[in-house]
Amino acid sequence: MIQAQPETVLSVEELCVDYVTDRGPVRAVDRVSLEVARGEFLGIVGESGCGKSTLLFAIARLLSPPAEITSGAVRFNGRDMVAMRDEELRHLRWREYSVVMQSAMNALNPVMTIGAQLKDVIHAHDHMGAREIGERSREVLRLVGIDPVHLRSYPHQLSGGMRQRAMIAMALVFTPELVIMDEPTSALDVVAQRSLMVQIKQLQRKIGFAAIFVTHDMSLVSHFSDRLAVMYAGQVVEIGDTRRLFAEPKHPYTAGLMGSFPSITGPIEPLVGIGGAPPDLAHPPAGCRFHPRCPRVMPRCSVDNPDFYNQEKDLVRCFLYDGRAAGAERVSQLDH
Amino acid sequence: MITDLPTPPGGSELLRTRALTKHFKMGGVFSRSHLHAVDGIDLVIGENEIVAVVGESGSGKSTLARLIAMVYKPTSGEILHRGSPISALRSRRKILDYRGRVPMVFQDPYGSLSPVYRVSHGLMRSLKLHRTDLSDRGRRQEAEYLLESVGLTPPADFLAKYPYELSGGQRQRIGFAQALACRPELILADEPVSMLDVSVRIGVLNLMSSLRRRERISFLYITHDIASARYVADRIVVMYAGQIAETGPVEDVLAHPKHPYTQLLLSAVPDPRAPVSVPASAEVQEPPRVIDPQAGCRFRDRCPFAIDECSRVTPRLRLLRPDHEAACHVAASDMEGGEQVSGALLN
Numbered sequence: 001m002i003q004a005q006p007e008t009v010l011s012v013e014e015l016c017v018d019y020v021t022d023r024g025p026v027r028a029v030d031r032v033s034l035e036v037a038r039g040e041f042l043g044i045v046g047e048s049g050c051g052k053s054t055l056l057f058a059i060a061r062l063l064s065p066p067a068e069i070t071s072g073a074v075r076f077n078g079r080d081m082v083a084m085r086d087e088e089l090r091h092l093r094w095r096e097y098s099v100v101m102q103s104a105m106n107a108l109n110p111v112m113t114i115g116a117q118l119k120d121v122i123h124a125h126d127h128m129g130a131r132e133i134g135e136r137s138r139e140v141l142r143l144v145g146i147d148p149v150h151l152r153s154y155p156h157q158l159s160g161g162m163r164q165r166a167m168i169a170m171a172l173v174f175t176p177e178l179v180i181m182d183e184p185t186s187a188l189d190v191v192a193q194r195s196l197m198v199q200i201k202q203l204q205r206k207i208g209f210a211a212i213f214v215t216h217d218m219s220l221v222s223h224f225s226d227r228l229a230v231m232y233a234g235q236v237v238e239i240g241d242t243r244r245l246f247a248e249p250k251h252p253y254t255a256g257l258m259g260s261f262p263s264i265t266g267p268i269e270p271l272v273g274i275g276g277a278p279p280d281l282a283h284p285p286a287g288c289r290f291h292p293r294c295p296r297v298m299p300r301c302s303v304d305n306p307d308f309y310n311q312e313k314d315l316v317r318c319f320l321y322d323g324r325a326a327g328a329e330r331v332s333q334l335d336h
Numbered sequence: 337m338i339t340d341l342p343t344p345p346g347g348s349e350l351l352r353t354r355a356l357t358k359h360f361k362m363g364g365v366f367s368r369s370h371l372h373a374v375d376g377i378d379l380v381i382g383e384n385e386i387v388a389v390v391g392e393s394g395s396g397k398s399t400l401a402r403l404i405a406m407v408y409k410p411t412s413g414e415i416l417h418r419g420s421p422i423s424a425l426r427s428r429r430k431i432l433d434y435r436g437r438v439p440m441v442f443q444d445p446y447g448s449l450s451p452v453y454r455v456s457h458g459l460m461r462s463l464k465l466h467r468t469d470l471s472d473r474g475r476r477q478e479a480e481y482l483l484e485s486v487g488l489t490p491p492a493d494f495l496a497k498y499p500y501e502l503s504g505g506q507r508q509r510i511g512f513a514q515a516l517a518c519r520p521e522l523i524l525a526d527e528p529v530s531m532l533d534v535s536v537r538i539g540v541l542n543l544m545s546s547l548r549r550r551e552r553i554s555f556l557y558i559t560h561d562i563a564s565a566r567y568v569a570d571r572i573v574v575m576y577a578g579q580i581a582e583t584g585p586v587e588d589v590l591a592h593p594k595h596p597y598t599q600l601l602l603s604a605v606p607d608p609r610a611p612v613s614v615p616a617s618a619e620v621q622e623p624p625r626v627i628d629p630q631a632g633c634r635f636r637d638r639c640p641f642a643i644d645e646c647s648r649v650t651p652r653l654r655l656l657r658p659d660h661e662a663a664c665h666v667a668a669s670d671m672e673g674g675e676q677v678s679g680a681l682l683n
């Protein structure tokens with residue numbers, strides 16, 4: 001569906017994830033397809049409950065019951081991870097792809113020093129001598145701007161920003177090709193958040209890993225991601241170049257999100273946000289999942305589920321861009 | 337000594353804090369150290385005015401709101417409500433009356449509503465406690481009116497709902513309805529939108545603006561999001577480490593930030609409309625926990641402009657532009673020339 005790029009690290013194809021509940025399965029991720037090129041920074045944005053974290057866990061094969069992948073493929077360097085056994089995955093984890101969790105305070109062990117936790121990781125995935133482990137640990141801590149004396153510190157002795165940095169240091173121990181990040185900055189203050197983002201970007205340039213960065217705050221990634229995928233109610237509704245997406249959002253949901261942020265510059269304009277609330281995924285609306293909240297809803301939106309439509313290099317899941325619908329192009333042109 | 341702030345523009349004074357201070361005792365029984373959460377805050381909130389307090393976590397902004405809400409007792413300093421100190425309120429009735437006039441709306445709409453009661457329960461309790469003038473039927477009508485005024489229609493349906501049936505934005509609107517039930521003059525809103533989804537945040541901010549316009553209610557809007565403060569507030573108070581770093585009309589402060597901390601905060605706000613620029617250095621320091629502080633500016637270790645004086649003398653708020661004050665030696669000397677710096681030393 002998406003044109004294959006020469007250097008694709010990860011490709012997700014028509015991935016579906018269901019949560020099995022007493023009242024039947026709830027589809028949290030619905031036919032998601034996306035690709036990440038080598039060294040690329042892909043942002044995934046969406047509101048809570050849109051399935052962005054579930055998608056990320058599915059990609060990393062970290063889902064646990066009641067969630068399960070029901071169809072689709074996740075190809076990492078060409079190999080389908082969905083079909084892999086745990087033993088095979090163990091060889092890929094940390095070494096070829098790693099995950100940075102949302103809350104460092106919960107992800108780090110409070111009764112182990114940072115050094116001991118780094119040692120744990122290295123032990124589990126490689127055979128290194130104690131000296132080598134020490135050297136590698138100091139190296140990765142320096143990489144993220146933490147003084148190696150903190151190898152002997154416990155997580156509670158570090159500030160929130162430093163804990164997140166320590167998490168990133170652990171993820172980089174084996175210089176993986178892909179780092180998957182689930183809102184690593186959401187617990188931080190703006191200044192610390194900004195500095196962590198800058199640092200992630202610098203590390204990425206230096207080491208060259210590809211990054212998937214999940215966040216609910218699209219303005220946060222606006223200056224850092226190469227491409228952006230916008231999720232709504234379990235589906236990717238728009239995916240494309242970050243700057244293009246901000247300059248001219250195509251999907252009405254993306255446009256609505258853009259209109260939800262007050263700015264600190266320019267005139268203060270009354271904003272409206274998006275009326276209503278995201279749907280309950282146990283009972284998604286028929287047709288397009290956004291149609292009950294959509295300001296540009298058309299009759300067919302409540303009946304048919306839109307597919308992806310090509311807009312130059314980008315993809316939009318909205319009937320406004322269905323080439324067959326006469327005049328749709330023109331309508332969207334008029335809006336800008 | 338502390339000079340009294342002028343009456344706020346556009347309305348008469350509703351609430352004033354004078355050198356308001358809250359220290360928390362730290363550590364064990366024999367520990368003598370104190371955390372200076374709020375240190376000497378002078379603040380005026382006018383009628384029909386929205387004042388935003390911004391700062392990072394640990395800056396003391398929530399403690400300030402809790403002091404005003406009478407959740408904490410101040411270590412020193414005063415809170416004046418329409419000119420009279422609230423510490424003089426002795427009877428339960430008078431305290432209840434004050435709390436009704438200055439209610440609080442909380443950050444977490446998932447934790448602030450009891451899951452076992454319908455929406456009507458909390459609202460009716462507020463009405464029973466604070467609106468003794470109403471009959472049973474009057475209360476019911478009032479509850480419906482309140483839900484309508486926070487945008488929850490049809491109100492009868494919402495009264496019968498349980499919190500789990502509501503979205504985050506709807507829950508936060510219930511929080512505002514409960515605050516409105518006691519006919520408030522000033523609502524203390526402590527990060528009311530930070531836990532909501534981006535697409536519904538703006539609706540709650542708009543609700544605050546419209547309540548101010550329609551019901552002439554003032555707000556103390558506590559937030560870490562400067563852009564939202566600019567969107568709703570008239571005046572802004574930037575707090576750092578328990579003190580006010582800078583305060584003034586929101587547009588003036590954002591257009592002409594005088595304190596280096598305000599400048600740092602502004603530069604950190606992600607703004608998709610700004611041109612693409614990734615700064616070369618990642619600033620790594622974080623705000624201090626102020627335990628038994630010495631004299632001197634609390635921002636000096638992070639400040640790119642710190643001078644010798646900053647480590648010796650605690651800067652006081654000084655008027656640098658019309659209605660716009662900042663507590664910074666460097667900004668003050670830039671403004672008024674070298675002589676004034678030594679003048680500040682004498683204070």
